[in-house]
Amino acid sequence: MEETISLKEIVEVMKKRLLLIIALIVGAALIAAVISYFVLTPTYQSSTQFIVNQSEQDPAAQYDVNNIRTNVELINTYNIIIKSPAILEDVVEELDLPITSSQLQSKIEVSSAENSQVVTVTVTDPDPQLAVQMANTTVETFQKKIPDIMNADNVKILSEAEMQEDPAPVSPKPMLNIAIAIVLGAMVGVGIAFLLEYLDNTIKSENDIEKKLNVPVLGIVSHVADDDIQMEQVTNEVNRRGRSGFSGAPKKSVQKQ
Structure with missing residues (x-):
């Protein structure tokens, strides 16, 4: 015989285990707050941009669509080159960083909009000043070495990374973490409440x-x-x-x- 459960029974189960659910919600929120504020290390981001274009072009000539398409295709290659040891080892040496090129690579993110010639290089680090230096140095080193690597001089820096007066960390986000913890705590609390009710086979009425x-x-x-x-x-x-x-x-x- 198939058993069904009504909305009233669901409410009764939740009311019966309300203290347990509230305790799990509060506990999850407190744990998330402690981890966000006291355990996780804040990290900061700094971004710089460069554009891929033709190095020599007649100002009076019209833009060639094929040249633009070629530059866009080159961006995929440039995204790999800029994170390669050929570039990052020079960055580590110039800034005298206490990390390897592979560790620096994990801090760098390269992105570009679809069919766009503009590339954004973002560096994440616990030190906001160091993040600015690594972003600018990486793009400058890439611009200097790309003519020798690709035999092309078509990279121009659009904007450099700048140090803000009061930089805000990009992670962790305490309020978001606490909100997620509250939702998870509520879900776990309701699940445990129904599990205890299901395992309780005593006769009460x-x-x-x-x-x-x-x-x-x-x-x-x-x-x-x-x-x-x-x-x-x-x-x-x-x-x-x-x-x-x-x-x-x-x-x-x-x-x-």
């Missing part, structure tokens, strides 16, 4: 008996506590003494004079 035995309930034997029995005995005794005193009271005689 007449409906549970009917569901498990498929027979109607004919009668109920109520549980009487000891305090209720003592109170009942005291009440009966008081009533008995009250009736006895009322019936045995002496009557006054009235004499005629």
Whole structure:
């Protein structure tokens, strides 16, 4: 026989385990806050841009679509070259960085919009000043060495990375982490509540008996506590003494004079 659960039963289960759900939500939020503010190291980003174009072009001539398409195709190659050891080893040496070229590569992200000749180089590092230096040095080194590598001088820097007065970290994002933790805590709490309810096979009501035995309930034997029995005995005794005193009271005689 297939069992179904109604919306009312779902609400009852959640109300029954409400403290457990709230505890998991609060606990998850506190853990996320502690990790975000005290455990994770803040990181900063700095970006610079360069454009891939023709090095020598007549100003009076019209733009050639084929040349633009060729430059766009070159960007995919340039994206690989700029993160290669041929470029990054010089950056590490020039800035005297305490990391290897492969570690520097993991800090660099190169991107470009579709069919765009503009390339953005973004560097992420715990030190905002160092992130600016690495971004600018990487693009400058790439611009110097690309003529020897590709025999082409078609890279021009559009904008350099600059140090902001009050840089804001890009990660971690405490509020976002806490919000995600609250949602996950609520989901886990509701899941555990229904799991505990599913594993609880004790009989608590007449409906549970009917569901498990498929027979109607004919009668109920109520549980009487000891305090209720003592109170009942005291009440009966008081009533008995009250009736006895009322019936045995002496009557006054009235004499005629």
